[in-house]
Amino acid sequence: DAGVIQSPRHEVTEMGQEVTLRCKPISGHNSLFWYRQTMMRGLELLIYFNNNVPIDDSGMPEDRFSAKMPNASFSTLKIQPSEPRDSAVYFCASSQPTRGPEAFFGQGTRLTVV
Amino acid sequence: AQKVTQAQTEISVVEKEDVTLDCVYETRDTTYYLFWYKQPPSGELVFLIRRNSFDEQNEISGRYSWNFQKSTSSFNFTITASQVVDSAVYFCALSEVGSARQLTFGSGTQLTVLP
Numbered sequence: 001d002a003g004v005i006q007s008p009r010h011e012v013t014e015m016g017q018e019v020t021l022r023c024k025p026i027s028g029h030n031s032l033f034w035y036r037q038t039m040m041r042g043l044e045l046l047i048y049f050n051n052n053v054p055i056d057d058s059g060m061p062e063d064r065f066s067a068k069m070p071n072a073s074f075s076t077l078k079i080q081p082s083e084p085r086d087s088a089v090y091f092c093a094s095s096q097p098t099r100g101p102e103a104f105f106g107q108g109t110r111l112t113v114v
Numbered sequence: 115a116q117k118v119t120q121a122q123t124e125i126s127v128v129e130k131e132d133v134t135l136d137c138v139y140e141t142r143d144t145t146y147y148l149f150w151y152k153q154p155p156s157g158e159l160v161f162l163i164r165r166n167s168f169d170e171q172n173e174i175s176g177r178y179s180w181n182f183q184k185s186t187s188s189f190n191f192t193i194t195a196s197q198v199v200d201s202a203v204y205f206c207a208l209s210e211v212g213s214a215r216q217l218t219f220g221s222g223t224q225l226t227v228l229p
Binding site for chain 2: 035048108
């Protein structure tokens, strides 16, 4: 089975531009997570979906961040407008709690805002 | 609130040495899960193992072994006869049982295995 697929792998954008990160979870997984990894804060949860519904978005840093999951096989994380402090690696992960609580991660998107 | 502490920021060993990565956690839940993930230099996060709080049996998988001790809230990871390919950042994580399955990660331990 294919793992979690994220795109793009790398993104460089100018401050103020809109950035959209994409994620395709593992087929059959009904939980999806967006995490951000930085040197200062480590790995932190941004938002969590269950059956396409956002359950906990308390980790979303500001209104500039938004996430959607229009169907079971696709999710986006959007930053508008982007700022240099948003530079980080963004991971998407999915899990199927009925099979086990472990989350499987995509390869991440390295975002650089200049 | 949950918390995971990995006190060892960096560890360096010579190939074939054994190495133990420490993980201490805090949770108010009586039922929870513990995990180890590996992040090699290529950057992806690779799931290694999950333990349930009600199962304190230690586990061995090849050169990897895990020691879970509920009494000391620790879930340590030992690599026996380390290899250069083991060089990575290793993360310990915790999740509570229930509808919210998000992971709380430790800060990670950078393991460098020298040839």
